[in-house]
Amino acid sequence: MTETAPGGRADGQRPGEIQEATRRDAALAEHPLLEVAGLSVAFGRRRIEAVHDVSFTVARGQRLGLVGESGSGKTVTATAIMGLLADNAQAAGSIRFDGEELTTASDQELSRLRGRSLTMVFQEPMTALDPTMTVGRQTAEVVWLHEPRSERSEPVRQRVLAAFGDVGLDDPPRIADSYPHQLSGGQRQRVMLAMALINRPQLVICDEPTTGLDVLVQDRILTLLDGKLADTGAACLFVSHDLAVVARLCTDVLVMWRGRIVEAGPVDHVLREPRHPYTRGLIATARIEAVTPGQRLPVLEDFMTEEEPA
Ligand SMILES: Nc1ncnc2c1ncn2[C@@H]1O[C@H](COP(=O)(O)OP(=O)(O)O)[C@@H](O)[C@H]1O
Ligand SMILES: [Mg+2]
Numbered sequence: 338m339t340e341t342a343p344g345g346r347a348d349g350q351r352p353g354e355i356q357e358a359t360r361r362d363a364a365l366a367e368h369p370l371l372e373v374a375g376l377s378v379a380f381g382r383r384r385i386e387a388v389h390d391v392s393f394t395v396a397r398g399q400r401l402g403l404v405g406e407s408g409s410g411k412t413v414t415a416t417a418i419m420g421l422l423a424d425n426a427q428a429a430g431s432i433r434f435d436g437e438e439l440t441t442a443s444d445q446e447l448s449r450l451r452g453r454s455l456t457m458v459f460q461e462p463m464t465a466l467d468p469t470m471t472v473g474r475q476t477a478e479v480v481w482l483h484e485p486r487s488e489r490s491e492p493v494r495q496r497v498l499a500a501f502g503d504v505g506l507d508d509p510p511r512i513a514d515s516y517p518h519q520l521s522g523g524q525r526q527r528v529m530l531a532m533a534l535i536n537r538p539q540l541v542i543c544d545e546p547t548t549g550l551d552v553l554v555q556d557r558i559l560t561l562l563d564g565k566l567a568d569t570g571a572a573c574l575f576v577s578h579d580l581a582v583v584a585r586l587c588t589d590v591l592v593m594w595r596g597r598i599v600e601a602g603p604v605d606h607v608l609r610e611p612r613h614p615y616t617r618g619l620i621a622t623a624r625i626e627a628v629t630p631g632q633r634l635p636v637l638e639d640f641m642t643e644e645e646p647a
Contacts, residue, residue, distance in 0.1 A: 340426075344476070344592075348636050350407070352526040360479075364469050364518040367447045367565055368436060369395060369396050369397060369433075369542065370395050370399075370435055370539055370540055370572050371394060371395040371399045371418065371432075371434055371540055371574070372394045372431070372432075372433040372434075373391060373392055373393050373394070373414075373418065373431070373433075373435070374392045374394070374430055374431040374432075374433075374434065374635035375390050375391075375392055375429070375431065375432070376388060376390070376414065376417060376428065376429070376430035376431070377389050377390055377391070377428070377429045377430055377594035378413050378414075378417055378422065378426055378427070378428045379426070380408075380423070380426055380427075380430075381425050382426065386596060387410045387413045387430070387596055388413050388414055388417070389410075389597050390429045390430075390595040391414060391593075391596075391597065391598055392430075392596065392598070393432075393479040393591055393601065395540060395572050396572065396573055397539065397570075397572055398570050398572050399572050399588065400566060400570070400572065400575060400586060400587040400588050400589070401572075401573070401575070401587060401588075401589045401590070401591065402539065402572045402575045402576075402577065402583030402584075402586070402587035402589065402591065402604065403415075403575065403576045403577070403583075403590075403593060404576075404577055404578065404579070404580050404590055404591070404592055404593065404619065405434045405578065405592060405594055406478040406578055406594070407578060407591035407593055409515045409593045409595060409596065410593055410595075410596040410597075411544070411545075411576045411578075412460070412594055413426075413578065414546055414576075414593070415457065415542050415574065415576055418432055418434075418455075418542060418574070419441070419451060419457050419542065420439055420442070420447040421457075422608065428440065428643060431516045431531050433530050434450065434455060434540070435454065435539065437450075442518050444447070449483075452482060452483055452518040452536065453483040453536045453537070453538065454536075454538050454539045454540065455535070455538060455540050456532075456533040456536070456538040456540075456541050456542070457533065457541070457543070457544065458526070458528060458530055458541065458542070458544065458546045459529065459544055459546075460526065460544045460545040460546065460548055460549075461549075461560060462506065462517070462522070462526050463517060463518075463525065464528045465529060466517040466525065466529070467517075468516065468517055468518060468526070469516075470516070471513060471514050471515060471516055472494055472512065472513065472516070472517060472520065472525075472528045473494070473497050473498075473501075473512070473513025473514055473515075474513075475493065475532065476500065476501075476513070476528065476531060476535060477493045477496075477497050477515075478533050479494055479532050479535055479536060480493045480535060480536065484536065485534050489506050490644065494513075496535065497509075497531075497535070498510060498513060499542070499588035500531040500532075500535045501513060501528070501531050501533075503531065503565070504527040504528075504530050504534075504565070505527060505561055506524060506527050506531070507526070508527065509556070510594065512524065512528070513580050516571050522550050522554070522630070523550055523554035523557070523558065525556075525569050526546055526547065526550065526558055527558065527561070529546070530546070530558070530562065530565070534565055534571070536557065536570065537569055537571070538571055539571060539572060540571065540572045540573070540574065541572070541573050541574075542573075542574045542576070543562065543573060543574070543575045544576045545575060545576055545577055545578065546558065547559060547582070548577070548578070548579075555582075557585075559582065559585060559586060562586065563585075564591065573586070573587070575587055580581075580583045580608075580619045580620060582607075583604065584604050584608060588603060588604060589601075589602065589603050589604060590602065590603075590604045590607050592607070592613060592615065592616045592619065594613070594615045599613040599615055599616070600612055601614045608620060624628055
């Protein structure tokens, strides 16, 4: 098992920027990993539209942020991709994952993808985890469900303990034998990450994975996620209301406002030249939030001065 500082990263490396650039170049040559086209989602008999005509792609290994205020349609977009929309939802449009159309896929096909190639870290781990089962067993089930016994190179328990160690959880055996309520919020979110990563997915959707955690824990989890994505080469759709968090983790960003994508592009470009007034507002807010005493947060000026070398 990997030695880790409490709450620290498992590997101690900075994600390789060169590696990432190479991956991006290679990804451009292929069809996108995820292709969302004209996605609209409405709810209820009155068909109140929460998401309107949303289109975007995620390339292999790409990190795309989806940012917008509360109620703008981010979670609805994420759950539509996962095929986990509420029963009262009506969706239109196309969602292709690795060339396969998901909107018309059978439950069986979706279950095969979910938890293996396509995984999600939910905002609230307490509702996403089963309260009646130890987190070790829940994580093991993700492996049991998706990997035939014949393909397993080591016992599942060992895999789970290694995965817990990898996400910086101290004393993995003790964590594995704990129920969700026996863990802290930060530990639960690390467990969720371990579950999302254990089958080496191609795409991880993270829906505000650190919202509600205190700043220090949030910072550690983001560093961890950053490192894990770099290690595994997984693509990430990172949903957040916080542009500063997105800027830290993602290369590209979509800005969502009232169910529509109002701005899209490389993060540094969007930060430098926001076109939509809503994006300008987001940036202004993020600047104020960035001034946290005693903490070096990713400040938006970092990006803004880069364009004018001295
Ligand atoms: N099951 C549902 N039934 C009715 N309306 C819903 C449902 N789920 C989400 N909505 C509505 O869709 C809109 C977008 O919600 P959501 O995607 O959760 O926003 P956020 O950007 O904060 O994640 C909101 O107005 C919300 O009330
Ligand atoms: Mg949400």
